[in-house]
Amino acid sequence: MRIVVVADHAHINGGLAKVAIDGAKGFARRGYRVDFFAAVGPVEPSLTEAGVAVTLLDQADVLSTSSLARFGVQWLWNGAASRALAKLLATCDSDETIVHVHGWAKALSPSIGAALKNAGLPVVHTLHEYYLACPNGGFYDYGAARNCDYEAMSLGCIAHNCDSRGYHRKLMRVGRHALMRYGSGLYGTARHLITISKLQREAIAPYMPKDAVFYEVGNPIDVEDLGPKGDGTPGDFVFVGRLSAEKGPRYFAQAARLAGVTSVFVGEGPERAALEAEFPEARFLGWRSPAQVREILRGVRALVFPSVWYEGQPLTVYEALALGAPVIVSDICAGREAVTDGENGFWFRCADPQSLAAAIGKLKDDALAKRMSQAAYARYWADPLTLERHLDAVAAVYEKVRADWREAPSVAAPIEALS
Template sequence: MHVVLVADHAFVNGGQAKVAIDEALGLVARGQRVTLFAAVGPADPRLEAAGIRVVCLDQDDISTTRNRLAFAAQAIWNHTASRRLAAELRLCDPRDTVVHVHAFAKALSPSIGVALHRSGLPLVYTMHEFFLVCPNGGFYEYPVGRICHRTPMSLACVTTNCDARSYPRKALRLVRHVALDHVAGLRTLFPHIVTISTLQERVVTPHLPSTTVFHRVDNPIGVERAPFRDGPPGDFLFVGRISTEKGAPVFAEAARLAGVRPVFIGDGPQTDELAAGYPEAVMLGWKNPREVEAAMRQARALVFPSVWYEGQPLTVYEALACGAPVVVSDECAGREAVEDGENGFWFRSGDAQALAAHLRRLKDDDLATRMGRAAYERYWAKPLTLDAHLDRLQGVYDTVRRAAASRPNRMPLPRLATLGSTMR
């Protein structure tokens, strides 16, 4: 089997790229032929060393561009990506190829939809976030800090400023979504969608064709098993982006109410504000993965107070694997890993008082240790290893290939797709 993985980045810069690259390395180790097609480099050196074909366009994303106007045009319709992907897919044998798209919104743009459609190859898409159906990718109103329940691209959606920066950037995302839906036909292109949480499937189902087939494939967790900690539990720990949507201010306030010391690993737009307002907080900045694991193994609990949906927050599963109970907000997908009262607690999203009540309970060393051991034992009874991930994924690929072999020819592109040709 030949697997073509499509992603924005050819190196690990976050969860999406890490999963795609781990898949590439794992699949080729199992004897599959793998191509990674990406916009932004440099490519992870492990890919070439493993014999993986890498097609990297060496383009910019929003964090590296020096010309924001040019990048805005790229974000709406990346001509180069569409053309190069089409050329690459023409080399593929439809009898043994599956094209698996992980990401497009940060650099590749919706333009890849035209190349994917015209290839006629079996397709599958992993829903790491919500850009396929939501213009801002998160069903979240950043200015007011709450989950958005509006129908994407409805009048209510179009007239609401939900962007983290400004309405003009929201307008740009709206234009991109028009291109996604009516030029590239991307939203209806994938008959098979991989989801990474039950909540995610529930959120996206109303916005996708009724014929969509969903496949649950949990992301792999890279934590190696080690003995459960020896000694008393340590501090309450937050790991991630220090921002409103991740609930960092909620944790800081809850810790103060509970009379405990909050420890933050990470950085973000609210770091300085929280450090000034909560001088008792310990701000450690970003740490490498092994340092994060070491902190989790000693933690009293991981606090995951995210106030938006999330996809499948890896930090939650990593903490459980390390033997730390997790206190998680009840509106995010992280709650699916936590049995309330056994290996952690749920609390009402955004409610610092409710979170503080659980922090007070976990000040009891015996309770924290008992829940930490339950977290550890439950996780390792069925760990989310790369092998388990690949087993499930290869089953999805087989299903996708069989379905593609039996289907009629693809439906034509949306009528506005001729605009895509004109744009090229």
């Protein structure tokens, strides 16, 4: 089998890219022929070292562009990406190939839909985000700092400014979404969908084609089995992640103050300055490398994960549990699926500092913290999310998608690619 992986970035800049790159390398090591198609470099060296053929457009994303106006055109319709992907797919044998789309919204744009549709190859999408359903990709209202109440692309949705940068950007998102849905062919390729949690499927299923087929495959967790934690005194309550409103760091700081404990933050983001000013008692450790983060998680009393949006599968939650750290998690994000309330952590009501403070208060008990640490470690390693198990599950999906395609290959009219 030949696997063509499609993603915005050819280097690891977040969870989506890491899963796409680790998966590509894993399948190459298993003997598959793997192509990696991406817009933004540099190329992760380990990709080519693993034997993956990389097609890099060497384009910009919104963070690296030298011209927002020029990038805006690319963001709406990346004609170069459509043409390059079509050229690559033209070399593929339809009986032996599957295309796996991990991400397109940051740089590739909806234009890749034309290439996918016209190639007539079996396609599967992994839904790391919600861009196939929601214009801003997250069912999240940045102005109100909470989940959005509107049906995506309804009149209420279109009229409401949920964008973090202003209503003009929201209208651009609406226009791009309409282009994706009705003019690119991309939405039509989204019949086979890998979701990474039950919550994610529940959130996005109403917006997908009626004949869509869902497969739940959790992302692999890159963590070493270090054994149960020792008998030392449990450490601090710690937040790990981007310091931005949708991650809920302010609720943690408020709850820690109510519970009489010190809040510790690992990460950077736009909320840091305001948090430091409002909560001088908190500790801010800044950015840390993945190895340093794992070392910190190994020593915490609990990870606090107060996210206020529908995160599909927060990897930090699973890493913490694997390292023997209980997790206090918001009841609105998919991290709750890894936490049995009262056993290896606690759920709390989303955006409710009092509810979070109550959970923190319970884990101030050293004996309870140690019992939950043991449970966190034991439950995770009884069914670990390893890369090899992830590859097995994805390979099984590929076979199902290819079998379905052989029974009813696409015969739809071609989509005219825009220049």
